[in-house]
Amino acid sequence: MNIFFRELRSNLKSLLIWSGIVFLFSVIGFSKFSAFYNNPELTAILDSMPPAVISALSMNAFNLTTVTGFFGIMILYFSLILAISAAMWGSDIISKEERDRTVEFSLTLPVTRNRVVNAKTAAAAVNCIILLLVMWGATVFGAQNFNPDNEFYAYVSIAMLAFLLLQMVFLALGIFLGCALKRYKLAGSAAIAVILVTYFTSILSGLNKDLDFLKYFTPFKYFDAATMLRDNRLEWPFVLLSAGIIIVLLIGAHIAYRRRDLYI
Amino acid sequence: MSIIEVNHLTKYYGKSRGIVDISFKVEEGEIFGFIGPNGAGKSTTIRLFLSLIYPTKGEAKIFGKDCIKFGPELRQEIGYLPSEVFYYEGMKVLDLLKYSASFFQKDCTKRMHELSDLMELDLKRRISDLSYGNKKKVGIVQGLLHQPKLIVLDEPTAGLDPLMQHKFFDLIREENKRGATVFFSSHILGEVQRLCNRVAIIKEGSIINIQDIKTLQKDNYKKVRVTADDLDEKRFKVKGVTDLEKENGSISFFYKGDINAITKLIGSRKISDLTIEDLTLEEIFMHYYE
Numbered sequence: 001m002n003i004f005f006r007e008l009r010s011n012l013k014s015l016l017i018w019s020g021i022v023f024l025f026s027v028i029g030f031s032k033f034s035a036f037y038n039n040p041e042l043t044a045i046l047d048s049m050p051p052a053v054i055s056a057l058s059m060n061a062f063n064l065t066t067v068t069g070f071f072g073i074m075i076l077y078f079s080l081i082l083a084i085s086a087a088m089w090g091s092d093i094i095s096k097e098e099r100d101r102t103v104e105f106s107l108t109l110p111v112t113r114n115r116v117v118n119a120k121t122a123a124a125a126v127n128c129i130i131l132l133l134v135m136w137g138a139t140v141f142g143a144q145n146f147n148p149d150n151e152f153y154a155y156v157s158i159a160m161l162a163f164l165l166l167q168m169v170f171l172a173l174g175i176f177l178g179c180a181l182k183r184y185k186l187a188g189s190a191a192i193a194v195i196l197v198t199y200f201t202s203i204l205s206g207l208n209k210d211l212d213f214l215k216y217f218t219p220f221k222y223f224d225a226a227t228m229l230r231d232n233r234l235e236w237p238f239v240l241l242s243a244g245i246i247i248v249l250l251i252g253a254h255i256a257y258r259r260r261d262l263y264i
Numbered sequence: 265m266s267i268i269e270v271n272h273l274t275k276y277y278g279k280s281r282g283i284v285d286i287s288f289k290v291e292e293g294e295i296f297g298f299i300g301p302n303g304a305g306k307s308t309t310i311r312l313f314l315s316l317i318y319p320t321k322g323e324a325k326i327f328g329k330d331c332i333k334f335g336p337e338l339r340q341e342i343g344y345l346p347s348e349v350f351y352y353e354g355m356k357v358l359d360l361l362k363y364s365a366s367f368f369q370k371d372c373t374k375r376m377h378e379l380s381d382l383m384e385l386d387l388k389r390r391i392s393d394l395s396y397g398n399k400k401k402v403g404i405v406q407g408l409l410h411q412p413k414l415i416v417l418d419e420p421t422a423g424l425d426p427l428m429q430h431k432f433f434d435l436i437r438e439e440n441k442r443g444a445t446v447f448f449s450s451h452i453l454g455e456v457q458r459l460c461n462r463v464a465i466i467k468e469g470s471i472i473n474i475q476d477i478k479t480l481q482k483d484n485y486k487k488v489r490v491t492a493d494d495l496d497e498k499r500f501k502v503k504g505v506t507d508l509e510k511e512n513g514s515i516s517f518f519y520k521g522d523i524n525a526i527t528k529l530i531g532s533r534k535i536s537d538l539t540i541e542d543l544t545l546e547e548i549f550m551h552y553y554e
Contacts, residue, residue: 006363100353104346104349105406110337111339
């Protein structure tokens, strides 16, 4: 538990910064929304936009003049923030020991490498969950001015569950990259590269029916904002797929880290 | 049972050499010197002991157990002081030491405070505010607070002032008397000479000699300097003489062999001055690295 608590403390500053970003983003988002709220003109403008653009911004399924619809649009951006923070935390929490050359201390203590990876993964996961709770709070708080109904709360709850899975997928990815890459400097940028590629894949897959199969390759599409609004539940195949990816990445991380030379 | 037993240990980093086919043993209670210039493979060997890196070939055993397979268990009883210490910058010294102590099965609090007092460590300061030498002192306390059975030192005195070095050597001797075995890697011969019983000399990844410090100095070369008028240095070009030099009417050379042979040679002439002395470890060392 000592590694776990030390990591939590050392990550506190980063967590506060990300929480600030999330909070600010919600505040700005909802203040923009006040212009759309119950505004029929907006619907007219959106109708005149090309369908591809609408689809790329994943606006097709939502009525932007209601707070529920607006949150549906926000999901995309929240996903990005959560994915980036999770992947960065994951890769950083492992690779920083080599970057700061502290491996010569922390891994010459009587600890197994598995224990180190587990404790660090747990600490990063707790960070992710706290950030998610901040986001939840900020969303509910920001929505208060716009008469949120039960549908809104239910939608937010199911979205948070989807966010959690998304975070864990990208956290596992970050941990894996931190553990597996010999050149620790690459871990962070590799994580961001994967996020960008999967993000643009998710946009591509929405553009055309023929590209629909791409949704299996991008976690951003596993829990589609529109589908969640319609069904108010997560799709099981994608829950299992996420869990599978998380497990495979974490096992891979352990194996890679156990076998690899640590560079100083 | 040897405390450290190294068999054909080899480490390549990709294609570049770390160490090649190293074998040696360190017995219980020894202070074993490990000496060589930068890049000879000293730190590589130590990092293999601590399973920070894995061998390409061969094995190292500590307390009779493989140091990779039983790494975490063995490290309960190993104290390590790296040549450069890096700790979590944001932490206070006391928190860091407590954190380190929390990994050991025994209670280290008392020893931790004893050592901190001895090293005159300010426990309230932040790691990031410490000078190089002060970080080193934290390293010494951190490496010894669990009273390890094996102490591994990698160029430990760098950054310590002479007074602290002295204290540190006393501390190591004390730990050694208590029963700890010490593996002392360094490129400074003086300190090895002061502290160690045996020494291994490593050059370009291979061990070229393992000897008692005393035999290393005694059984080897003598340094001879002869002063006389119109000396002919050619007379001294005999078996066992190396590094012959003439300057200002005196001749100096290294000699290895029967001491009577050389005194007879010198005695056959009228000379004004003569010194014959042991080589310092420095000179022996230079000899190995020529």
